[in-house]
Amino acid sequence: MILALRKYISRLPEKIWFRAMLFSVGAIAAAAAAEWVGPMIPYEADLELASGSVGDILTILASSxxxxxAFSVSIxxxxxxxxxxxxxxxxxxLMxxxxxxxxxxxxxxxxxxxSIVGIIGLSAGYYDDRGRVILFFATIAVIVIITGTLINWIQQLSTFGRMNDLIGRVEQATSKALRWHGEHPFLATQPPVEIPExxxxxRCDIASGVVTSVDMKRLEETAEKHxxxxxxxxHPGKLVYPARPLLYLSGGDADAVDPQPFRDAILVEHDRSFAQDPRFGLVVLSEIASRALSPAVNDPGTAISVLDSGLRCFEVYAQACSSPEEPRYVRVHGPEIDMADLFTxxxxxxxxxGAGIVEVQQRIQLCLLALAxxxxxxFSAAASDASRNALARALEAIVYKPDIKDLKERSQRVVDSRPT
Incomplete structure (x- = not known):
C-alpha cells in the first residue's frame, strides 16, 4: 500500500487534472489577493481609466x-x-x-x-480603487502569459499526435529506462547468483498482474532487519500470478519471517509502464512498426524510422553500461536483463x-551489424541470433535471388562480428 501510494503521488504531475488544479487555485488566489495588496500601495494611483476598464477586459478573457x-480539448x-x-x-x-x-x-x-473571480469581485464591490489597479496589472500579466502559451500551443499542435512525434516520445521514454538500467545493473543490487536449494x-498473494515497480531500498531494509x-x-514488466515466486529468502530464520513486508516492496498493477520497464518501450516501438507494415497501411518508411529509434535506444543503454554505478544494496541479488529478450x-x-519487405530486412541487418x-x-551474441532469425523469416517470403543474396551477405557480416 505504501509503495502504491508513493507511486501514485509521483505520477500526480503527469495528470492533467492535477496541473489544472494548481493553475486554477493560483489564478483564484491572484484575483482574490488584489484587494489585500491594494492597501500596501503607498500612493494614490492615477489610473482611473485603466482600472475602470478591467471589467470589460476580464469579460473578453472569460468568453474567449x-x-x-473547448477547442483545445477537442484537438x-x-x-x-x-x-x-x-x-x-x-x-x-505518454501523450x-x-x-x-x-x-x-x-x-x-x-x-x-x-476572469470569472475578478468579474464576480467587481460586481460585488469587493475591490476599492487601489484593488482595481492591482487587478488591472494582474490582468495585463495574465494576458502576457496567455500570449506566450498560445504561441507555444499553436506550435505544439503542428506536431502533436503525428507519427514522428509518437515515435520520438516512445524513444525518449525507452531510452530513459534503458539508461537507468545500464547505469544500475541488476537494479542497483548484487549480481544474480544461484539460488540456494x-x-x-x-509468492504473489493477489490476482495476476504485471510488476511495475520494485522498492529496492525497502527490500534492503527489511532484509537487514531480519x-x-x-x-x-x-523484473519490472514480468507477469506474475499466485503460483509464481516473486523472490526467495535465505539465511537467518528465513522460514519464520513474515513475507508480507517483502511482497509490499513489489508493486503489481494491471498495466505496464515505461518507468522501470525498458522492454515495454521496445514492445511499443515494435507495435508501431507492425501497424505500419500491415497490409492495410503498407508504410515501410515508418518501420525503418522505428528501427533507427530502436538503434539509438540500444546505443544509450550501451553507453550507460560503460560507466555503471556501484551496487547500493548488499542483501539483495537482482535479476539480469536478458539481451536476447530485448532483441526479441x-x-x-x-x-x-516485415519478412517480405526487402528494405525493412536490410535495415534490420544494418542495425544489428552496427550494434554488434x-x-x-x-550485443554480438544476441545480434547474431536475431540476424539468423530475421534471415530465416525473409527467405520464406522473398523470392528474388539478388535480394536473397544481399540479405545473406548482410547477415553473415553480423554473425562474423561475434567474438570467437
Missing part, C-alpha cells in the same frame, strides 16, 4: 478562454484517437503526460477562473511482420 478550452481528444488508430494505444499514456499540452490547458483554465519462495538475503526472481521484443517482431560491431561484448 472558454472557447479556447487533444482527436490526437489521442489518431494515435490509437495509426500507431498503438500504448502511446496514449497524456505531455508537459506542453498540460501547461496550455491548465493556463487556459486558470485564466478563465481568474533451501531458500524460501515468497538478517536474510533476498534473491529477486522477477524489438527486432524479431519487426522481422516477422560497436559493442560486441554486449
Amino acid at each position: 478562454m472558454l472557447a479556447v478550452i 487533444m481528444v482527436s490526437a489521442y484517437g489518431s494515435a490509437t488508430n495509426t500507431a498503438t494505444p500504448r502511446t496514449i499514456a 497524456l503526460a505531455d508537459d506542453r499540452s498540460q501547461n496550455a490547458l491548465s493556463t487556459f483554465l486558470g485564466t478563465f477562473l481568474f 533451501k531458500a524460501r519462495p515468497v 538478517g536474510v538475503t533476498v534473491y529477486l526472481a522477477i 521484443d524489438f527486432f524479431i517482431k519487426i522481422a516477422r511482420d 560491431r560497436s559493442w560486441p561484448d554486449i
